[in-house]
Amino acid sequence: xxxxxxxxxxxxxxxxxxxxxxxxxxxxxxxxxxxxxxxxxxxxxxxxxxxxxxxxxxxxxxxxxxxxxxxxxxxxxxxxxxxxxxxxxxxxxxxxxxxxxxxxxxxxxxxxxxxxxxxxxxxxxxxxxxxxxxxxx
Amino acid sequence: xxxxxxxxxxxxxxxxxxxxxxxxxxxxxxxxxxxxxxxxxxxxxxxxxxxxxxxxxxxxxxxxxxxxxxxxxxxxxxxxxxxxxxxxxxxxxxxxxxxxxxxxxxxxxxxxxxxxxxxxxxxxxxxxxxxx
Numbered sequence: 001x002x003x004x005x006x007x008x009x010x011x012x013x014x015x016x017x018x019x020x021x022x023x024x025x026x027x028x029x030x031x032x033x034x035x036x037x038x039x040x041x042x043x044x045x046x047x048x049x050x051x052x053x054x055x056x057x058x059x060x061x062x063x064x065x066x067x068x069x070x071x072x073x074x075x076x077x078x079x080x081x082x083x084x085x086x087x088x089x090x091x092x093x094x095x096x097x098x099x100x101x102x103x104x105x106x107x108x109x110x111x112x113x114x115x116x117x118x119x120x121x122x123x124x125x126x127x128x129x130x131x132x133x134x135x136x137x
Numbered sequence: 138x139x140x141x142x143x144x145x146x147x148x149x150x151x152x153x154x155x156x157x158x159x160x161x162x163x164x165x166x167x168x169x170x171x172x173x174x175x176x177x178x179x180x181x182x183x184x185x186x187x188x189x190x191x192x193x194x195x196x197x198x199x200x201x202x203x204x205x206x207x208x209x210x211x212x213x214x215x216x217x218x219x220x221x222x223x224x225x226x227x228x229x230x231x232x233x234x235x236x237x238x239x240x241x242x243x244x245x246x247x248x249x250x251x252x253x254x255x256x257x258x259x260x261x262x263x264x265x266x267x268x269x
Contacts, residue, residue: 002157002158002161003157003160003161005161006160006161006164009161009164009165009168010164010167010168012168013167013168013169016171017171020171048173049169049171049172049173050172050173051169051172051175061162061165061178061217062161062162062165063165063168063169063172063175064165064168065168065169065171065172110171111171113234114167114170114171114234117167117170117234117238118167118168120238121164121167121168121241124241124242124245125160125164125245127249128157128160128245128248128249128252131249131252131253132252134256135252135255135256135259136256136259136260136263137256
């Protein structure tokens with residue numbers, strides 16, 4: 001019985017979702033930071049997930065999750081006219097981060113939900129495996 | 138009269154192994170709920186049970202160790218199918234989180250039930266052997 005693979009799959013999903021939660025936390029923390037130029041402004045970061053299949057030929061459809069990397073959003077950094085700010089450029093503009101707070105809240109809810117679901121999956125398969133050990137008693 | 142274990146246990150061992158495979162598949166679906174371009178998969182349990190009990194006619198005959206089975210069968214000739222998505226999605230992911238949770242829960246309960254029945258059979262055999 002290969003229920004043990006589920007621990008690997010659910011564990012990888014939990015790790016991926018916790019990384020997603022980490023990037024969301026970073027984005028929310030830096031949502032109000034300003035910079036002098038668009039290149040230095042904080043850009044929202046998102047992880048990219050990919051499925052890792054156990055076998056090349058599709059005979060074994062188990063797929064764990066892998067994080068390919070963290071990409072930065074290419075949306076333009078909004079600017080604000082604030083000549084009194086020490087970081088303002090020559091025209092008096094500062095550049096804000098391109099983090100969208102609503103997006104980040106939705107990501108956070110989705111990531112925490114997925115994390116809880118995967119914990120449930122792990123608990124259930126652990127109970128099933130323990131039941132097998134008690135067969136015949 | 139020797140006890141024939143195969144007929145004593147019936148089709149429960151096959152049902153158990155199929156339930157375990159389906160649990161794995163549904164767990165993979167739930168793990169990949171956010172992965173772009175991942176297509177949700179499942180097996181039709183009743184069809185697969187009937188196929189497991191009848192002799193294999195659907196899988197391709199292999200005459201060499203290098204011959205492959207068609208891409209959507211698991212080991213043992215069980216047909217793995219794709220789920221039809223209810224909603225379109227931007228990133229190509231077809232996993233519906235709620236549907237997968239419901240399927241996983243019901244499959245886990247049935248898996249537990251199969252284990253309980255198997256355990257009952259073993260206890261019956263044990264009491265027959267002990268002569269109680």
